[in-house]
Amino acid sequence: MRAALTAAAAAPEDACLMARIAAGDETAFRHFADRHVGRMLRLAQSILGSAAEADEVAQEALLRVWRHAARWDGARGQPGTWVHTIVARLCVDRLRQRRHEPIDAASEVADPAPSALEALSSRREVLALRAALASLPERQRVALTLFYQEELAGTEAAETLGLNLRAFWSLLERARRALRDQMQRHAGPDGRM
The missing domain is CATH 1.10.1740.10 (RNA polymerase sigma factor, region 2, helix turn helix motif)
Incomplete structure (x- = not known):
């Protein structure tokens, strides 16, 4: 915001x-x-x-x-x-x-230097998240990055990707689902990384 x-x-x-x-x-x-x-x-x-x-x-x-x-x-x-x-x-x-x-x-x-995210989270979780993000299609990865990391408004992120707002929300939802699925694959039987 x-x-x-x-x-x-x-x-x-x-x-x-x-x-x-x-x-x-x-x-x-x-x-x-x-x-x-x-x-x-x-x-x-x-x-x-x-x-x-x-x-x-x-x-x-x-x-x-x-x-x-x-x-x-x-x-x-x-x-x-x-x-x-x-x-x-x-x-x-x-x-x-x-x-x-x-x-x-x-x-x-x-770059091997730890980021602020790595300092706050366990290394395994960060690596699992990076691997999951890297496995996503490019447009899904970019949509997640623009919306969550860069904190762009939906309209601005949609414009950046050349999409209408409805198509952006659909892409973002598919990206969230795909990321969640990837993260669950990396989780152990107890749900931990």
Whole structure:
């Protein structure tokens, strides 16, 4: 809820920044990047599971904002939603590429540093959750990440994925069910991880 209120309050300023970026204003671009890069990185890392890849995706997304700011249409959504859409699509593209890469190309190891979630939860539960999320189809994984981790409102998450609101809720429900099923498979007979 807090994130939705913050995004709504930032929208008019972001729209002004986008107009300035479209005109080639580097200061406006730096300010826009500073405002959004943290959420971009969190979203990308949540989807990809790699800090290094998340950084590459965020850089590519910012480059696209700089090059294509004039394409942003305020009537179709907020700048933050547009940026999240770019990040989500770049992540899905990377996930699809992974399926087709030879094993030699999979040399990158995930960041071993524990996250705040790992510090609060048992390691087994976190690993089981990550494995369950990784097993979901890309769109379901992105829907869960946008709604629960990034705390986007349903309408903004739906717009990010290019869906109407009803289709988004349906996708989110399928993702929840699939995640619950995966987690139950990982649970022992006593229901524990």
